[in-house]
Amino acid sequence: MVPLENYLVLSAILFSLGVYGVLARRNAVLVLMSVELMLNAVSMNFIAFSAYLDPSRITGVIFAVFIITVAAAEVGLALAIVIRLFRNRATVNVDEAAILKW
Amino acid sequence: MNSLDVVGPQLAVLIAAGIIVVIDAVVPHQRRLIPYVALAGLAASALWTVSWVSRGYEDDIFGGTLALDEYAAFFYFLFAGITATIVLASIDWVEREGRRQGEYYVLVLTACSGLMFLAAARDLITIFLALELSSIPQYILAGWGKDEKSSEAGLKYLLLGAIASSLLLYGMALLYGLTGTTLLTEIGSEVAANGADNRSLLIVATTLLIAGFGFKMAIVPFQMWVPDVYQGAPTPVTAFLSVGSKAAAFAVVTRIFFEALSPEFLSNDWSMVFAVIAAVSMIIGNIMAIVQTDIKRMLGYSSIAQAGNILVGLAAVSAGGGDAFKLGGSGVLFFLAAYAFTNLGAFVAIIAISQQINSDRIKDYAGMWKRSPFLAVMLAFCLVSLTGIPPTAGFWAKIFIFNAAIRADLAWLVIIGVANSAVSAFYYLSVVKQMFLGEPAEDAARVSTSPSIALAVGAASIGVLVFFVIPMPLLSAAESAIQGLVPLT
Numbered sequence: 001m002v003p004l005e006n007y008l009v010l011s012a013i014l015f016s017l018g019v020y021g022v023l024a025r026r027n028a029v030l031v032l033m034s035v036e037l038m039l040n041a042v043s044m045n046f047i048a049f050s051a052y053l054d055p056s057r058i059t060g061v062i063f064a065v066f067i068i069t070v071a072a073a074e075v076g077l078a079l080a081i082v083i084r085l086f087r088n089r090a091t092v093n094v095d096e097a098a099i100l101k102w
Numbered sequence: 103m104n105s106l107d108v109v110g111p112q113l114a115v116l117i118a119a120g121i122i123v124v125i126d127a128v129v130p131h132q133r134r135l136i137p138y139v140a141l142a143g144l145a146a147s148a149l150w151t152v153s154w155v156s157r158g159y160e161d162d163i164f165g166g167t168l169a170l171d172e173y174a175a176f177f178y179f180l181f182a183g184i185t186a187t188i189v190l191a192s193i194d195w196v197e198r199e200g201r202r203q204g205e206y207y208v209l210v211l212t213a214c215s216g217l218m219f220l221a222a223a224r225d226l227i228t229i230f231l232a233l234e235l236s237s238i239p240q241y242i243l244a245g246w247g248k249d250e251k252s253s254e255a256g257l258k259y260l261l262l263g264a265i266a267s268s269l270l271l272y273g274m275a276l277l278y279g280l281t282g283t284t285l286l287t288e289i290g291s292e293v294a295a296n297g298a299d300n301r302s303l304l305i306v307a308t309t310l311l312i313a314g315f316g317f318k319m320a321i322v323p324f325q326m327w328v329p330d331v332y333q334g335a336p337t338p339v340t341a342f343l344s345v346g347s348k349a350a351a352f353a354v355v356t357r358i359f360f361e362a363l364s365p366e367f368l369s370n371d372w373s374m375v376f377a378v379i380a381a382v383s384m385i386i387g388n389i390m391a392i393v394q395t396d397i398k399r400m401l402g403y404s405s406i407a408q409a410g411n412i413l414v415g416l417a418a419v420s421a422g423g424g425d426a427f428k429l430g431g432s433g434v435l436f437f438l439a440a441y442a443f444t445n446l447g448a449f450v451a452i453i454a455i456s457q458q459i460n461s462d463r464i465k466d467y468a469g470m471w472k473r474s475p476f477l478a479v480m481l482a483f484c485l486v487s488l489t490g491i492p493p494t495a496g497f498w499a500k501i502f503i504f505n506a507a508i509r510a511d512l513a514w515l516v517i518i519g520v521a522n523s524a525v526s527a528f529y530y531l532s533v534v535k536q537m538f539l540g541e542p543a544e545d546a547a548r549v550s551t552s553p554s555i556a557l558a559v560g561a562a563s564i565g566v567l568v569f570f571v572i573p574m575p576l577l578s579a580a581e582s583a584i585q586g587l588v589p590l591t
Contacts, residue, residue, distance in 0.1 A: 008279075015272060022265055031261055038268035045275035054282045063227050063284065067271060070234045074264055077238060081245050081256045088250045094261070 007048035014041035028082045028092045032075060039071045108163045108170060110150040111178045112215040115185075118143020119211040126204025133203050137196075137554075140189045140207045144214070148182040151175050166285050167225035169357075176435060176583040177221030177353050184346050184442055185214040190558035191450040192338040195457060199248075199336075206246065210342065213239035217350040224361070226274045226284040229354055233270075233318075236350060237263055240343060244335040255334025262317065262327045270314020276307035277362075286362040293363060308363060311355075312375070318351035321413060322383040325406045329390075332402030337456060340398055341449030344405050345442040352412055352438055356431065359420070360587045376417035377515050383410030384522040392529050396462045397452060400529060404488060405445070407526060411503060412437050414515055418506035429506035431584035436502050436577055440495035440569055444487040447562030451481035454555045458547075464533055468540030474549035478537045480559045485530040487566045490523050495569035502577070 014037055021034025043064040050060025086092055106113060121143075122136050155175055163170055188210060196203050216236025223229040241263060245256020278284055280300050281292035293304065316324040332340045359372075387407030394400035415437060418430035454477055455470065456462050470478040487494030500523065504516045551559075569576050 015268075018268070028257065028261070032264075035261070035264045035268060038265070039271065042268060042271040042275050045272070046278065049275065049279040049282075053279065059227075059284050060278060063230075063274075063278070066227055066231060070231070070267075073238060074234070074260070074267075077241060078257075078260050078264070081241075081253060081260060084245065084253045085250075085257055088253055094257070 004048060004052045007044060011041045011044045011048070014038075014044070026093050026095050028085070028094050029079075031094060032078050032082075036071060036075065039067055043067050105164065108168065109219075110154070111147040111182070112218045114147040114150055115143050115182075115211050115215045115218070118146070119208045119215075122204050122208050122211070126208075136204055136207055137189050137193045140211055141186055143211060144182045144186045144189070147218075148179060151178040151182070166287065167228045168219075168222045169224045170222070171583075172579075172586040173353075173357065173583040174218075174222035176579060177349070178218055180349060180439055180442060181214055181217045181221070181346065184342070184349070184446065185210060187446045187450065187558045187562060188338055188342045188346075190554045191341065191446075191453050193554045194552050195336065195338055195453060198457065206243070209239040209243050213237075213243070213342070213346065217346055220350040221353045221357075223354065224286050224357070226278065226286070226289075229358075230267075230271065230274065233354075234267065236347060237267075237318075240339075240347060243339040243342070244331055246339060247334075247336045251334040252336060255331045258327055259331045259335075266314050266317035266324065269310050273307045273310025273314060276303060276310065280304060280307065286358060289362040304363075308372075311358065312379075315351050315355045316379075318347050319355070319409050319413075320348060320406050321379050321409045322386050322406065325383070325386070328406055329394075329399045329402040332405070333396055333399040333462070337398065337449065337453045337462075340402075341446060341453070344401065344449065345445050348405065348409060349438045349442060352416075352434060356416065356419075356434060357587060359416070360431070373417050373420040373510070373512070376413050376420060377512055380410045380413035380417055381515060381518045383407065383413065384519060385410075388522050388525045388529075391526070394529075395464055397456075397464050397467065397533065398462050400464065400533075401445070401448065401452075404526065404530070407522060408441055408445075408488070410522075411500065411519060412441075414507050414512070414519055415503045417512060417515060418503075418510040425509055428581060428584060429502070429509055431587070432577060432580040433499075433502035433506045435580035435583055436573070437499040439576060439580070440487070440499040440566070443562050443565035443569070444484050444494070444496050447559055447566060448481055448484035448488065450555060450559040450562060451477045451484065454551055454559070455481075455549055458549045464536060466543075467533060467536050469542030469546065470537040470540075470549070472542055473546055474551065476551055476556070477549060477559070480563050482534045482537060483563055484566060485534055489527045489530045491527070493567065493570045495566045495573065497570060498573045498577075 018034045018038030018041060021037065022031055025031050025034060046060040046064045050058055054060065082092055118139055121139050125132055125136055125139065189207065196206050213236045216232050219232035220236060223232045241256060241260040244259045245253050277289060280303055281289045283289060313324060320328045384407045387403045387410060391400050391403035391407065394403060412434055415430045415434035419427055459466055487496035490496045490500040504519055507516050
């Protein structure tokens with residue numbers, strides 16, 4: 001059986017890739033995809049913990065299901081806002097969304 | 103107790119939201135009733151909470167995922183009051199905006215129910231869901247305005263909020279992996295038993311939790327969204343964000359740190375983390391606020407500084423056992439309530455003024471005393487309370503927090519806090535000076551006040567005054583709320 005550590009390391013790598021994407025990407029849609037990557041890394045963590053440490057109760061799996069649901073709602077909303085921004089400004093570049101500065 | 107009764111306060115709010123959807127869709131010509139339905143729902147929610155309090159509390163609901171304690175009740179009243187004030191203050195603005203009136207109130211009420219769930223949540227899954235239930239409507243509301251600024255505020259709030267949620271979830275995943283449960287109380291006993299072995303991982307998990315909630319609390323270094331969103335979002339929404347989600351974040355952090363990460367674990371080094379974040383938040387918030395020319399942006403930075411003040415209380419909680427525990431905890435709750443009244447009063451006055459002068463620049467507030475004596479006096483009074491000068495509730499709030507910090511041997515933090523209050527006096531009082539001593543522009547018309555705005559700003563200001571004159575009832579409510587929370591000591 002694959003040891004738990006492997007899952008945790010994979011999840012940490014995915015999470016870090018997500019963080020990198022959030023910081024480095026300037027396209028709002030790609031930033032959103034990076035956030036999704038972070039959330040999915042976390043879900044993997046939950047499922048791995050649940051399967052290895054707590055197989056009788058499935059709390060971690062249920063948590064992962066909730067994360068997926070909420071993430072879907074969040075992405076739907078985010079895309080709506082991005083479309084609005086695109087209509088206003090004809091860009092999805094987060095650096096150009098910068099009227100609010102001191 | 104039957105289980106629907108247990109979530110009654112939230113249910114009342116959500117039912118009101120449902121009724122509003124129906125009115126909006128079926129009888130659109132009765133739209134003017136909508137805000138009153140919202141207010142009725144909030145009143146029902148508060149009454150339901152009263153009936154709970156009188157019937158006594160129960161501990162174990164929905165498998166222990168929700169708490170029915172005095173702590174939750176305290177925040178139910180606070181959130182119902184906050185939301186009612188926001189609804190009153192929004193009536194004119196929403197009517198003038200003219201579109202999707204029902205949806206606005208539905209979102210505000212949904213966010214309110216999320217905040218209530220957050221104050222009662224006792225399980226990591228419930229905390230996460232309640233957080234999202236309150237956040238998602240707030241993301242929509244921040245982007246509600248028609249202008250580009252508002253869409254930008256919405257986008258920034260949502261993207262940074264989603265990142266904060268994923269950091270929070272990573273922390274929760276580690277906590278779950280370490281303890282094998284998501285219930286706060288079970289996590290608490292697990293940490294007390296085996297915490298020492300996994301100390302370094304627990305620290306990583308807790309740091310991630312602080313990062314996730316720090317975003318909602320608006321503390322440095324998770325504050326970069328605050329000024330932009332506060333300035334860009336419609337003013338009633340800004341008012342809601344500045345008191346509602348901040349209070350809920352502090353509520354849930356206090357609960358987690360009391361119940362799950364017990365005092366033994368919350369030893370001196372945690373106190374130091376909170377103390378340093380508090381000091382940096384106060385300093386950065388106040389210094390940046392000085393140079394602002396937009397009043398909403400200034401209040402955004404000021405809210406970062408105020409979050410620093412509240413964190414002083416949490417630092418005191420974790421530094422000393424026993425006495426400082428109670429003093430710090432009740433100080434935090436008192437501060438949150440006083441801050442809610444004060445900031446709402448200030449924001450409602452700003453809503454009324456900015457609607458008519460169509461500007462948020464501090465310069466345009468010159469001579470407001472001559473254009474609207476009532477609003478100028480109320481705004482000045484609330485700004486004085488934010489500074490922490492008597493005769494206002496803000497004065498006691500700061501005294502209680504700093505007193506707790508001194509008991510916990512954090513004198514250096516108190517010195518920084520007091521120095522920062524002096525700095526904050528500069529920018530708060532310069533608005534006051536502008537309003538009373540400045541000359542209005544030649545063509546400046548009078549600024550009128552509608553009854554709903556007058557009621558909202560009057561109620562908030564009276565609250566600020568009343569809790570200065572008799573702070574004891576609020577303080578003892580805060581104390582018993584905190585004591586209901588402490589399973590140890």
